Amino acid sequence: MLSIVLLGSGNLAQHLANAIYSSDGLELKQVYGRNPKALNSFETFAPITNSISEIVQADIYLLAVTDGNIGHLAAQLPETVGTIVHTSGAVGMDVIGNDKRGVFYPVQTFTKGKPVDFWAIPICIEANTEQSEQHLVKLANGLSNQVYKLGSEQRSQLHLSAVFANNFSNYLFGISEEICRRNNIPFEILRPLILETALKVQTLSPFNAQTGPARRGDTNSIQKHLELITSTTEREIYTLLSNAIKTNHEEEL
């Protein structure tokens, strides 16, 4: 049985604790966190502690903390036999200075209180020793059926790519909500379209799924849209993205 100590008491830690606790081959030995109030909710899953010196021995120490706290927290950990692992897409493995180190990066956005199916979440792992890698593979396979080995450099590119796929697309959904608000249109009307846009690329390539005035090279519609936009930022974004789409599909026109 692979034993895990989870460090952190935020949103990701909550989802991880629940998933590890529910997995047959994994033992959640302890949860460490600094915030006593947030930590209490973990008592259903494992013994809790807010003291570094009370942390017990385990195969894996899973750090679900903000990027800036990873190195510092890892350095404070007592001498262990286990592997120290962070969960960040943006940070290299070597921000952890300990002998046995690794990364366990779940590529998903987690919402507080919204249950997720961990089995469907791709996990990217990296480790600096063979034994650590074996442990991480075991952990990842116990939680997900999509496990990928990815080095720090590839992972940082993946994280950049996730910013476009998630953060930036969500911001565009926000612009569409804002345009609706300004014109007294219920945002409800656009929600099924947003969902279908994401469902489409579950099987199609986004390049092939592209539609709209810019792909068709329909400058007349583009001009009409630009006249409808009242915000300078939105006009800049509309222009930049339309030109990029046009260039991308130029050969078809």
Place this chain on the structure above:
Amino acid sequence: MLSIVLLGSGNLAQHLANAIYSSDGLELKQVYGRNPKALNSFETFAPITNSISEIVQADIYLLAVTDGNIGHLAAQLPETVGTIVHTSGAVGMDVIGNDKRGVFYPVQTFTKGKPVDFWAIPICIEANTEQSEQHLVKLANGLSNQVYKLGSEQRSQLHLSAVFANNFSNYLFGISEEICRRNNIPFEILRPLILETALKVQTLSPFNAQTGPARRGDTNSIQKHLELITSTTEREIYTLLSNAIKTNHEEEL
């Protein structure tokens, strides 16, 4: 029973024919199209014709043709008792010159061969007479349980908003696919994230769902990402969108 003649043989016409045919209170009387090959696939739903002069009488003439062909096709139609209706989000109602006119705009993206649940698609309607509006309400209620009355001006803003929500976000998914391709990362890894991004805003407001370096004001991560980007266009988009998100969430920082 409300009778409908459908004009067009493309992707949207296919989905509409199927939905009208399957609806209890609606009668698909005829399908008109110029392309005989495309038109043949409609024979399971209704009698077909490729001759304008053979078009029969009906309550509604539903034009599922490209924006540029609406006015021309409507003008060619024989004198009818029915209402001439187009299905475009981008075009005003009055591009149709006939006495009884209207708009039936399904706010969704349709993929060839991919079945859709028409009941979940919001339909925006507009008409120039009370009787035409009643007919359109009947048609829309026979196909969907989300029906909205929207004037031409509001509809054009909705269409603009849909370009951000659908076309532009799909293009960002394409950038993330391209970054993956360049770095030998399977795009598979990002698909669950894309789906969850869209699922999140089915209940949350995109403004509240916003995450990422720009929302946190994490200039260090932003700088690192900019160094990873190898394409000028992608760098421009990254910078413009990050600055916009930062400005949008400034008060929280």
